[in-house]
Amino acid sequence: MDLLQKIYEAGVVGAGGAGFPTHIKLNCKVEYFIINAAECEPLLNTDKYIMMNKGREIISTVVEIGKLVGAKKLIIAIKGKNIKEINHLKELNEILGSKISLFIMGDYYPAGDEQMMVYEITGKSIPEAGIPLDVGAVVSNVGTIVSIYDAMKDKPVVDRYLTVIGEVKTPTMIKVPIGISIKECIEAAGGSTLKEYAIIIGGPMMGTIIDDHEAEKYHIKKMDGSLIIVPKDHYVVERKRKPIEKIMNETKTACIQCRYCTDLCHRYLLGHQLRPHKIMRNIGMSEHDEEIMKEALLCCECGICEIYACPMGLSPRLVNVYIKNELNKKGIRPKKGSSDIVSRDMIEYRRIPSYRLISRLDMLKYYGQPLEACKDLTTEKVTIYLKQHIGKPANSVVDVGDLVLKGQLIGKVERNDMGANIHASMEGTVLEVSDKVTIKSNGVIS
Ligand code: SF4
Ligand code: SF4
Structure with missing residues (x-):
């Protein structure tokens, strides 16, 4: 079976972002295959853990994917501050005789943004509304590479590594079945030190927020890599x-x-016609200039303008999100820009140092929290969403009362669909099938 078919069958999606289906992404020929190991969002440790513990798997899989996409250049992009991980990967590279190079990045935000990373490595800006393929590159996160390694061994995506930090008793790394509740993940870190708290799923810049009382009904998806527990205010x-x-x-x-x-x-600095200050001025005008408003479609919602830049505490990011939704309702989508794009002169001097960003986020308290050794969690019940990422939801192929095995297909997409297959993350009986599938471990069904 060819590698793309194995990736499709295993339901691999990008582990570091919106969850783009990997069998669609890697169906290409490129010059550069880039592995995103920058762990861009402040405070996260999941990718570092994966690199230290799955280094061999990463190196061998990158070589195989390099052959698949015909890449002449195989590059792991990693921040220079991660000395331990860099040395480990270099050593494995030598032992395994692979020709993967390491590209060392500064400790800034957003070093892990695909567009910034591709620019740094190739010197080329990706066109507006474009993708790395437009400049001959494809980028995958280290977590995705490990999922592909498993796929090559016919093992579907059924678990995730997660960092649980912030206001918890024992900050920790955990490996969890997809579909476990967020409440159980927090309990694995000893529970919160606070009576009331909020949970940031993902990083503090681009993650989503839920309240403590919602932790039981939210379940871990394939792309989730961290939980940060913070006070509600x-x-x-x-x-x-x-x-x-x-x-x-x-x-x-x-x-x-x-x-x-x-x-x-950074999108403006890469040469895109995205000028949030003009959009903000437009909001105050009685008649809006739609051409200026359309610039919001190029916003990747990184949060720099909102959290770091604006001295007035305004939120250009959320204004852009609002405008994007309004334009989408009218069927207006971003248009692919010219490939002659060049970055702006100041790009080298306007990077946001991660430490200063953490300070601005009021999260220095959580910086460098020591983590407990990784625990492998099990649970009695999982709830697995049939739509976990961008693209189409999977169609359920199980019914209530069915007995399923760990790794069994429970949600299916067609090979050419923009979506990914879903598998049972534990053995048990199907209790519910709707837009999600709930499975309860056998022997404990009430
Ligand atoms: S969130 Fe702000 S800084 Fe980030 S891409 Fe959008 S406009 Fe630019
Ligand atoms: S940084 Fe804030 S105050 Fe300055 S132009 Fe942008 S939105 Fe306005």
Whole structure:
């Protein structure tokens, strides 16, 4: 069976972001195959753990994928501060005789953004609304590489490594079955030190937030890599939860047009016509210039303008999200830009140092929290979403009452669909089939 077929059957999706189906992504021929090991979001440790513990698997799989996509250059992009991981990968590279090079990146945000990473490595900016393939590159996260290694051994994606940090008694790394509740993950870290708290799923810049009372009904998906527990009134929680009406009113009255949001926007610096200060000015005008508003479609929601740049505490990111939704309702989508794009001169000097960003996030307290050794969690019940990522949901192929084995297909997409197969992450009996499949371990069904 060819490698793409194995990846499709195993339901591999990008582990580091929106969860793009990997069998679609890797169906290409490129010059560069880049492995994203930058672990871009502040405070996370999952990719570092994977590199230290799955290094051999990563190296051997990268070589195989390199052959699949015809890449002449195989590159692992990693931050220079991760000395232990760099030395480990270099050593394995030598032992295994592979020709993978390491590209050392600075400790800045967003080093792990695909567009920044491709620019740093190739010197080329990806066109507006484009993808790395437009400049002859394809990028996969280290976690995805490990899933592909498993797929080559006919093992589907059924578990995830997670960092659980912040306001917990014992910050830890855990390996969990997909579909376990977030509550159980927090309990594995000794529970929270707070009576009431919020949970950031993903990183503090681009992650989503839920409340403590929702932890039981949210379940880990294939792309989740971390949980950060913070007080309910934490700065990041308040910024991300500000109502859009308030944001719009503040935009009209408080934007001083300093343009820091634009000057620090990495997409603008890469040469894209994305100028958040112009969008913010437009919001205050009685008649909106739709061409300026369309620039919001190029925003990747990295959060630099909102969390780091704006001296007035405004939220260009959330304004862009709002405009994008409005334009999408009208059927307006981003248009692919010219391939003659060049980056702006100041790009080298406007990177956001991670440490300063963590300080701005009010999260220095959680920086460098020592982690307990990785625990392998099991559970009595999993709830697995049939739509976990961008693209189509999988169609359930099981019914209530069915007995399923760990690794058995429970949700299917066709090979050419933009979606990924879903598998049972534990053995048990199917209790519910809707937009999710709930499985309860045998012997404990009530
Ligand atoms: S940084 Fe803030 S105040 Fe300055 S132009 Fe942007 S939104 Fe306005
Ligand atoms: S969130 Fe702000 S800084 Fe990031 S891409 Fe969008 S406009 Fe630029």
